[in-house]
Amino acid sequence: MTAVEIIMFACLAIGVVFNTLGVIGLLRFPDVYTRMHATTKATTFGSIFTSLAVIVYGLSMFFSQADSQYLTLAIHAFLAAACLAFTNAVSAHAIARAAHRSGIRPVLAVVDRLAEANL
């Protein structure tokens, strides 16, 4: 195994581990807000790392074979990861706000300033 392959497989392993943690959190946590913590952070991070493996693969093949389709692969994988990171944060905020507006209160919460504020 070369150094590039080791980096690639390490990225894939990190990505799969964090995606798994995210899904386990989705299944284990008690209410919608804590589940959102698990899914938003962990699956975004995991997917960024699996895309990073693809970027490393594309760049290494581009520099060793000088075939421009591998450069296209790397750039498009980067764009997919960027879209993912950006849209996941926004949609998590949208769902959290909608859940609070529809009357779902956090379970086990020690404090809820938003319900007190009455917006």
Next chain:
Amino acid sequence: MIDAWILTVICLTVLMVLATVRLVLGPTAPDRAIALDTVNTLVIAAMVIIGVIFKEIIFVDVAIVYGLLSFVSTLYIAKYIGGEL
């Protein structure tokens, strides 16, 4: 011997099935919405890797478009749940 890329896609597929459990069980509508969002994220991650396995860049392009469309649909579901639609 199984390739590492294919192994990753298999793991991600198993995770999608596990997330679907929450999609079926989820007591409230926002639970189902975030489970669907998780499945979408995993599908995008898997499609980028499938693009490497089959050496077809079109999979990655489809993943980008799929991500943007799923973002729009999630926002729409959120607006509906929040009672603003």
Next chain:
Amino acid sequence: MIAFLVTAGMAFLLYLVLTAGSGSIGFWSFSELVMGVLLAILNGLIARNFLCRSKSYRLLDPRRLLQLLVYVPGPFFVELTKANLDVAYRVITMKIRPGIVRVHSGLKTDLGIFMLANSITLTPGTLSVGIDEATNDLFIHNINVSEGDEKRDVIESTELFGLANLPAWIRRIAE
């Protein structure tokens, strides 16, 4: 006019990135470049009033863009990594003490609030739930409210981040 140029320029840049590696002029082929210019002009005509609605062009300043390019892979990525280790710890041990707290942001512009809310969602233990439009305060679901914080009315935004001072970075970029 500036709005049209900005929108068309960004559309053309995105087209160039998406079609890199198609030909021999640099990385692009001639037909892709012509098509990119046409689509960018069309895009600028249609979308100029949506993309530049606030009529403020602070982000065109190259120093701010440079800082944005340092911010995302630098302090932001460090906090993102820390957030994921934190989530991994919580998922395995289930030690949670959730609560929604009010955080004073101190930012005035919409762009600053947007960046802070997104950064908060992806950084340790916090998730933005709502915004007080009048005072620009954020309501944050914290997965582990530290002892005593549930008594306080308002928390400063700098207390949420451990390693890097993200609100100061955002203020330098967006305001």
